[in-house]
Amino acid sequence: MTRKKYTLNNQNLKLNQILFLIIILIGITSVTIIADVFLKKASLLPSYSGWQLLIVGAIIYAISAFGWFFAMRYIKLSTLGVIYSISTVIILTIISVYYFEEKISTAEIVGIFMAISSLVLLARFT
Numbered sequence: 188m189t190r191k192k193y194t195l196n197n198q199n200l201k202l203n204q205i206l207f208l209i210i211i212l213i214g215i216t217s218v219t220i221i222a223d224v225f226l227k228k229a230s231l232l233p234s235y236s237g238w239q240l241l242i243v244g245a246i247i248y249a250i251s252a253f254g255w256f257f258a259m260r261y262i263k264l265s266t267l268g269v270i271y272s273i274s275t276v277i278i279l280t281i282i283s284v285y286y287f288e289e290k291i292s293t294a295e296i297v298g299i300f301m302a303i304s305s306l307v308l309l310a311r312f313t
Contacts, residue, residue: 208261209270215254216274222247224282273306 225244229237258267280299283289291299 208258211254212258212262212267212270213274215251215258216271217278218247218251218254220275220278220282222251223279224286227287269306273303276302276306 222244229240
């Protein structure tokens, strides 16, 4: 019995390899979001006193770029964009609510679900 092969970026990959790549992408997205958290913390400080946090965030962004470089070898950019967008919306919303204690209105919650729905639809047609 042979396993069904899936094509991703003109390469035949097994389903478990694709799932592994998606998990790696969510990990890279998480690293990028850590940089976002440093930038947010820097922006909350008065004047330019958060410049150290800004630099840390920029360094983390640079590190995550290496991960994206390798991911782009195996996954189409459009697929990458959808995975990145969905995971970013979900993870940043959780961080903003629980870490920064920001309030989210009902309209924003509806908007988040609509954004995720649109990205899921986009993923089905890429």
